[in-house]
Amino acid sequence: MFDTLSDRLSSVLQNLRGKGRLSDADIDTTAREIRIALLEADVALPVVRAFIAKVKERAKGAEVSAALNPAQQVVKIVNDELIAILGGETRRLNLAKTPPSVIMLAGLQGAGKTTLAGKLARWLKAQGHAPLLVACDLQRPNAVTQLQVVGERAGVTVFAPEPGNGVGDPVEVARRSIDEAKRSHYDVVVVDTAGRLGVDEEMMRQAADIRAATNPDEVLFVVDAMIGQDAVTTAEAFRDGVGFTGVVLTKLDGDARGGAALSVREVTGVPILFASNGEKLEDFDAFHPDRMASRILG
Numbered sequence: 001m002f003d004t005l006s007d008r009l010s011s012v013l014q015n016l017r018g019k020g021r022l023s024d025a026d027i028d029t030t031a032r033e034i035r036i037a038l039l040e041a042d043v044a045l046p047v048v049r050a051f052i053a054k055v056k057e058r059a060k061g062a063e064v065s066a067a068l069n070p071a072q073q074v075v076k077i078v079n080d081e082l083i084a085i086l087g088g089e090t091r092r093l094n095l096a097k098t099p100p101s102v103i104m105l106a107g108l109q110g111a112g113k114t115t116l117a118g119k120l121a122r123w124l125k126a127q128g129h130a131p132l133l134v135a136c137d138l139q140r141p142n143a144v145t146q147l148q149v150v151g152e153r154a155g156v157t158v159f160a161p162e163p164g165n166g167v168g169d170p171v172e173v174a175r176r177s178i179d180e181a182k183r184s185h186y187d188v189v190v191v192d193t194a195g196r197l198g199v200d201e202e203m204m205r206q207a208a209d210i211r212a213a214t215n216p217d218e219v220l221f222v223v224d225a226m227i228g229q230d231a232v233t234t235a236e237a238f239r240d241g242v243g244f245t246g247v248v249l250t251k252l253d254g255d256a257r258g259g260a261a262l263s264v265r266e267v268t269g270v271p272i273l274f275a276s277n278g279e280k281l282e283d284f285d286a287f288h289p290d291r292m293a294s295r296i297l298g
């Protein structure tokens with residue numbers, strides 16, 4: 001992801017090299033080219049507009065710096081503004097002071113929730129936590145089994161609906177999983193929920209009911225970065241229907257244009273907490289805006 005955008009941005013910025021001083025016209029031309037590069041990468045229009053306005057304003061007002069030549073100054077401004085739209089500071093996962101913490105995953109079917117549940121469980125374990133995975137996706141026939149497979153790979157227990165456990169009722173399964181966590185001393189409960197191929201009211205209601213019943217410390221909206229502009233509309237639908245406290249970008253290893261990844265934070269105002277970049281459980285890490293910006297700028 002971001003290869004084309006990276007190439008475009010570096011060639012735009014390359015054109016400034018060797019210039020002693022940048023005229024307003026130089027800055028306007030550069031800003032126009034950056035704008036095209038971002039739009040071609042599928043970054044949402046309002047995000048592009050705000051980004052370009054910021055870059056122009058700062059580049060035109062830039063002080064002559066002893067340390068940086070004009071080209072380097074523009075690179076620094078673009079880098080800073082990329083970090084800003086990606087969320088600025090790294091936002092850490094919020095856990096409860098009194099365990100168990102509850103982390104709920106929500107998103108469309110195929111976004112990568114179940115895979116993420118395994119990744120997150122493995123990651124939490126590595127940080128010394130005792131996670132419990134909870135199968136509340138009772139819509140997709142294989143979802144419970146898939147979570148069990150993932151749980152086994154991560155070496156983490158899966159709480160699945162069984163007779164007496166709230167079979168058929170995801171809200172009840174979620175509720176009971178918290179009792180089980182308290183009883184058996186799991187300190188983080190990760191709740192996998194059902195998704196549909198498209199946003200639908202019943203799915204939203206179910207997710208909202210699970211949220212209300214479990215009062216999660218984090219609701220993570222899981223979004224496939226490959227779906228382009230749709231990521232933004234889907235995020236808005238989940239924000240309005242369920243609400244979420246963090247975003248997880250998945251499939252960053254794909255070759256899509258990456259605009260979704262660059263837009264979702266700015267459009268929703270919710271920080272990106274994790275990035276997923278492969279099918280294996282270890283292809284996963286906390287999201288760092290500054291590292292992502294460096295990756296984009298090459």
Ligand code: GDP
Pocket residue numbers: 107108109110111112113114115116195250251252253254276277278279283
């Ligand atoms: P869910 O329906 O939201 O639970 O999605 P799944 O976890 O079942 O994932 C859907 C598909 O995407 C599966 O084939 C996963 O292996 C794949 N997948 C999940 N995360 C990633 C990722 O970060 N990169 C790639 N390349 N594939 C992923």
